[in-house]
Amino acid sequence: MSTTDLIRNNIIDKLLTISNEDYLSALYQLVNASSVGQDKVQISEEQIIMLQLSDEDIVNGSLIEQCQLDKDDLQWLSEQ
Secondary structure (H helix, E strand, O other): OOHHHHHHHHHHHHHOOOOOHHHHHHHHHHHHHOHHHHOOOOOOHHHHHHHHHHHHHHHHOOOOOHHHHHHHHHHHHHHO
C-alpha cells in the first residue's frame, strides 16, 4: 500500500472516532471546498474487497445502529 493510501486510511480511521457534529461539519466544509475533491480517487484492491464485504453485510442484514456502536466502543475503551 502506498504512503498516500496509508495516510488516507489513517485519516478515515480518525474521522470514524469523531462524534462532535460541529467539528465534523467544519472538516466537511474544508474538504468540500478543496479542489482536490474534484479528482477521481483510485482505490486499492484491499479497499474494493472491504466495500464488497460491506455490501455482503448489508444484504445479509449484518448491521448495527451507530448509537449502539458508539456505546459498544465506549464500553470497550473503558475496559482497556
